[in-house]
Amino acid sequence: MDTKNAFQRLNSLSTWLIFTIIASITSLPTYLNASETIVVSSAKDGQLFPSVVRDGEGGVIVFWEDYRTGRDWDVYVRRVDSRNKPIWDLDGDPISIAASNQRRLRAIQHGRHAIVVWNDRRNKSSWDIYAQAVNIEGDVFWQKDGMPICTDSADQSTQAILSDGEGGAIVVWEDERRSAEFQDLYIQRITSTGITSWEKNGIPVYPSESLQSNPVLVEDDSGGFYVVWWDVVGIENWHIMAFRLSMEGKPLWDAPLLITPKDGMQGEPRVVADGKGGFIVVWQIYENFINDQLYAQRISPDGKKLWQETGVPVCTADGIQKNAAVVYDGEGGLIAVWRDERDIYGDLYAQRIHADGTLAWQKDGIPLCTVGGHQDRPFIVQTEEKQFFVAWMDYRGDIGEKSVDAIYCQKIDLDGNLLWKEEGVPVSTSKGEHFPPFVVPVGNGQCVVVWSNSQQDNGDIFLKRF
Numbered sequence: 253m254d255t256k257n258a259f260q261r262l263n264s265l266s267t268w269l270i271f272t273i274i275a276s277i278t279s280l281p282t283y284l285n286a287s288e289t290i291v292v293s294s295a296k297d298g299q300l301f302p303s304v305v306r307d308g309e310g311g312v313i314v315f316w317e318d319y320r321t322g323r324d325w326d327v328y329v330r331r332v333d334s335r336n337k338p339i340w341d342l343d344g345d346p347i348s349i350a351a352s353n354q355r356r357l358r359a360i361q362h363g364r365h366a367i368v369v370w371n372d373r374r375n376k377s378s379w380d381i382y383a384q385a386v387n388i389e390g391d392v393f394w395q396k397d398g399m400p401i402c403t404d405s406a407d408q409s410t411q412a413i414l415s416d417g418e419g420g421a422i423v424v425w426e427d428e429r430r431s432a433e434f435q436d437l438y439i440q441r442i443t444s445t446g447i448t449s450w451e452k453n454g455i456p457v458y459p460s461e462s463l464q465s466n467p468v469l470v471e472d473d474s475g476g477f478y479v480v481w482w483d484v485v486g487i488e489n490w491h492i493m494a495f496r497l498s499m500e501g502k503p504l505w506d507a508p509l510l511i512t513p514k515d516g517m518q519g520e521p522r523v524v525a526d527g528k529g530g531f532i533v534v535w536q537i538y539e540n541f542i543n544d545q546l547y548a549q550r551i552s553p554d555g556k557k558l559w560q561e562t563g564v565p566v567c568t569a570d571g572i573q574k575n576a577a578v579v580y581d582g583e584g585g586l587i588a589v590w591r592d593e594r595d596i597y598g599d600l601y602a603q604r605i606h607a608d609g610t611l612a613w614q615k616d617g618i619p620l621c622t623v624g625g626h627q628d629r630p631f632i633v634q635t636e637e638k639q640f641f642v643a644w645m646d647y648r649g650d651i652g653e654k655s656v657d658a659i660y661c662q663k664i665d666l667d668g669n670l671l672w673k674e675e676g677v678p679v680s681t682s683k684g685e686h687f688p689p690f691v692v693p694v695g696n697g698q699c700v701v702v703w704s705n706s707q708q709d710n711g712d713i714f715l716k717r718f
Contacts, residue, residue: 287336287717289680292702293328295320295343298710302702303368304690305361307388310334312692312700313366315347315357316713325353327370327398329386332715334694340390344713347384350374350397354382358413360421364388367421367442369401369413379407381425383442394446401440404429404453408438414469414477416499419444424457424467424479437464437481439501450501457481458495458508468521472553473529475499480511480523480533490517492535494551509555511535512547513562522578524586526607529553532586534566534578544572546590548605559609566603569594569616573601577630579640581666583607589620589630589642598626600644604668613668620662623648623675627660629688636697638666641718643679643689643701657686659703661718679716683707 293299298319307313311333318328320343328344348354352373359368365387372382374397382398401423402408411425420443427438438454457464463484470478476498483493492511496504512518517538526532534548547563567573571593578588584607592601600620604612621627625648632642642662649656660676680686684707693699699718704711 285718286677290332290336290338290715292330292332292338292713292715293318293343294708294712296709297322299328299344299713300687300704300711301357302690302704302713303357303359304692304700304702305359305366306692306694307331307333307366308361308364309388310694310696310698312694312702312715313359313361313386313388314702314713314715315359315366315368316344316704317355317357318344319710321349324351325355326350327354327357327368327384329368331388331390332700336715336717345386345390347386347392348372348382348397352376356410358411360413360415362415362417362419362421362444365393365419365444367413369411369421369423370398371409371411372398375403378405379409380404381408381411381423381440383421383423383446385444385446393444399442399446399448401442401448402427402438402453406432410465410467412467412469414471416441417471417475420449422469422477422499424469425454426465426467427454427456429453430459434461434463435465436460437467437479439479439497441499441501455501457497458503461485464493466519466521468523470523470525470531472496473525474553476504478523478531480521480531482519482521488517489515490519490538492518492521492533494531494533494555496553496555505555509551511549511551511557511563518547520574520576522576522588524578524580526550527580527582527584530558532578532605534576534586534588535563536574536576542572543570544574546573546576546588548586548588548609550607550609564605564609564611566605567592567601567616571595575629577632577642579632579634582634582637583666585612587632587640589632590617591626591628591630592617595622597624598628600627600630600642602642602664602668604666618668620664620670621646621660621676625650631689631691633691633693633699635663635693635699639671639697640664641691641693641699643691645686645688646676649681655685659686659689659701661701679703680705680714687711
């Protein structure tokens with residue numbers, strides 16, 4: 253045997269194997285840099301429905317609804333820093349532990365503090381609106397258990413919040429003070445010191461005889477903001493409306509703008525700023541709730557439609573398209589992701605629309621995830637230039653009578669390419685029931701996914717960084 257040649261061949265093979273292993277490691281997709289799952293709160297009973305903002309230092313501040321008392325729902329908060337270290341008290345600090353229930357949290361961040369707003373039933377006779385501010389050191393700014401935004405004797409609910417650019421916030425909500433059947437939208441501005449700026453209990457956005465619901469707030473880049481809402485007139489006329497106001501609460505348009513067609517049923521607006529002082533809205537068209545479709549329209553700051561009068565078709569494929577999520581594409585347009593039932597199961601599809609209203613990808617969208625079982629409730633954010641992260645509820649393991657759910661994710665680029673493996677990457681496949689994820693970009697190409705899961709009790713709060 254030629255031992256010298258054999259040794260040379262073995263040495264060459266070893267070198268090739270080492271090179272191959274190194275090359276394969278260095279070419280691994282970036283999702284393998286995902287952090288371990290972090291427990292934000294595992295107090296007894298239920299912690300559910302997180303609302304999350306960045307902390308301005310690479311971490312996040314997580315608010316959630318908390319049922320640890322076993323009697324009613326409270327508001328708790330905890331910060332997780334850029335090293336994925338949970339700080340402040342174990343299982344979270346109380347934001348509001350007033351009597352009765354506090355639900356439906358929404359939060360914004362400004363500099364080194366965050367403001368959270370919620371529905372509050374402490375007076376037991378009706379739902380009110382309260383808010384609180386907390387900084388990244390965990391100091392609560394305003395009075396114990398929150399500042400009242402609206403305590404009118406009628407019910408207030410389903411609020412949204414927007415930073416006012418000065419450390420305070422604009423809050424909008426559905427209000428039944430005029431009619432429990434035809435509710436109006438009211439707004440209030442609260443300063444960084446917790447003082448309400450306008451009339452006590454807020455001012456109406458634009459009173460009408462229709463039912464106004466599902467409000468969304470969008471800044472206009474000129475010191476004002478837009479309110480976009482779902483407007484219901486009778487049984488068969490559902491519209492999307494918008495109105496522009498100043499930060500002083502003064503109307504900047506003569507009247508609200510009808511965005512969608514006058515006839516028919518349209519609803520569930522999803523809205524992003526367009527980078528030019530206007531906004532883009534995506535809505536769902538209801539056709540007997542069997543063949544629903546998605547359309548979009550771009551609106552200029554002076555209240556003009558910039559795309560075709562009836563809107564641009566995002567997806568008109570057979571079946572139902574619903575539960576859309578949208579994000580600004582960085583170039584004047586948007587990317588929409590939705591649950592699509594053109595096949596037997598609900599899959600995820602996506603579409604990009606350019607600033608001029610033309611479709612960037614193929615008609616009716618590109619498949620984002622079409623594995624077995626349903627995919628639903630997507631959440632999309634931009635993590636870096638021309639790259640976007642999507643997380644969703646996934647039921648690919650849901651076989652037979654027992655429901656099995658998980659959370660998966662994917663990364664895509666501006667051309668619609670899937671950057672990770674085709675079937676998506678698991679965020680959590682733990683036992684128990686998962687609830688829809690909340691995603692926040694935190695800089696340096698990273699984002700944080702936060703969710704609640706009932707693997708141990710009624711619900712705990714978890715976090716993972718990608």
